[in-house]
Amino acid sequence: MADPRILVLATGGTIAGQAGDAMRHDYRPGQVGIEYYLDQARALGIAAQFTGRQIANIGSEDIDASIWSRLHSEIDRAMRDDAVDSIIVTHGTDTAEETAFLLDLTLPATKPVVLVGAMRPTDAVGYDGMRNFANAARVAGDGDAAGRGVLVVMGDRVHSARDVRKAKTRATEAFRGFPRESVAIVTPSRLDWFGAPWRTEDAARLKFLPLPEVPILAIYAGMSAAAAARQLAHKPQGIVVSGLGEGNMPEPVRLLLLEHARRGALVVRASRTDEGLVDRLPTDDADGFVAARALGVPKARVLTALLIANGITDPAEAQRYFDER
Numbered sequence: 001m002a003d004p005r006i007l008v009l010a011t012g013g014t015i016a017g018q019a020g021d022a023m024r025h026d027y028r029p030g031q032v033g034i035e036y037y038l039d040q041a042r043a044l045g046i047a048a049q050f051t052g053r054q055i056a057n058i059g060s061e062d063i064d065a066s067i068w069s070r071l072h073s074e075i076d077r078a079m080r081d082d083a084v085d086s087i088i089v090t091h092g093t094d095t096a097e098e099t100a101f102l103l104d105l106t107l108p109a110t111k112p113v114v115l116v117g118a119m120r121p122t123d124a125v126g127y128d129g130m131r132n133f134a135n136a137a138r139v140a141g142d143g144d145a146a147g148r149g150v151l152v153v154m155g156d157r158v159h160s161a162r163d164v165r166k167a168k169t170r171a172t173e174a175f176r177g178f179p180r181e182s183v184a185i186v187t188p189s190r191l192d193w194f195g196a197p198w199r200t201e202d203a204a205r206l207k208f209l210p211l212p213e214v215p216i217l218a219i220y221a222g223m224s225a226a227a228a229a230r231q232l233a234h235k236p237q238g239i240v241v242s243g244l245g246e247g248n249m250p251e252p253v254r255l256l257l258l259e260h261a262r263r264g265a266l267v268v269r270a271s272r273t274d275e276g277l278v279d280r281l282p283t284d285d286a287d288g289f290v291a292a293r294a295l296g297v298p299k300a301r302v303l304t305a306l307l308i309a310n311g312i313t314d315p316a317e318a319q320r321y322f323d324e325r
């Protein structure tokens with residue numbers, strides 16, 4: 001079988017970072033270009049034909065709409081290009097979950113799209129980027145990787161874009177998944193999937209459109225409605241509540257959010273806790289609220305903004321997108 005033809009789109013991050021001193025914690029993301037790891041990948045003898053394109057070279061804390069737009073159009077085009085079998089995106093880890101989920105929602109699942117990063121810069125003792133990249137190439141080149149949407153490969157695990165989040169600040173196994181911890185285990189020499197592809201439809205679920213601002217209302221013990229009102233004074237089209245427990249909030253804050261829902265804002269109850277389903281409450285129907293279900297706050301915000309951009313602001317219709325897997 002011919003080697004897979006993999007398009008690699010680089011955006012920067014620690015996988016392309018340098019500390020200048022292997023023993024120092026300090027480093028700068030986005031210091032080396034894409035050829036750095038394509039040369040290493042070729043030297044390792046990874047069985048793939050790589051084509052590289054530098055989209056950006058930033059810390060992913062600086063990812064923005066223009067980079068997302070470039071990434072989306074490059075991948076959408078590659079999906080239709082017979083000379084490309086799969087796509088790898090190298091990316092910082094801080095916002096990997098948002099980029100992966102945004103692309104997962106707005107691209108077809110006909111070819112593998114694998115996002116990969118690193119927790120240690122290229123010149124650190126124990127640099128993990130090349131192992132992660134070799135793992136990503138193994139996943140991207142696998143005949144069973146299509147039909148799973150965007151995947152994130154970090155720390156010998158393969159996560160689905162919908163499940164994944166960065167859960168640790170510095171460990172090399174920094175990423176977790178919920179409700180599925182991961183969908184495969186991968187090393188440079190082996191790949192074991194935990195189940196069959198689940199994205200049987202090959203169309204994108206939503207259109208990639210400019211995203212409205214959707215603030216996150218972080219609830220804390222003793223929060224007043226006045227404090228919440230000050231953060232929502234600009235009357236946003238959507239609000240994601242980073243709620244207590246299963247998306248709970250003080251009653252005065254709920255009454256305030258009721259007013260925003262009644263003026264047409266899409267109000268989504270998510271949770272500040274690490275993991276757990278936020279299910280619909282009997283009061284949600286009357287309040288016009290949406291329950292985030294398995295989505296944590298950052299991805300609930302991505303989906304809420306994308307739904308509004310696509311003109312989906314009816315709570316019942318929006319709920320269906322949060323209920324999907």
Ligand code: DAS
Nearest residue numbers: 013014059060092093094
């Ligand atoms: N520099 C941060 C980023 O680009 C961290 C990283 O890449 O791991 O997201």
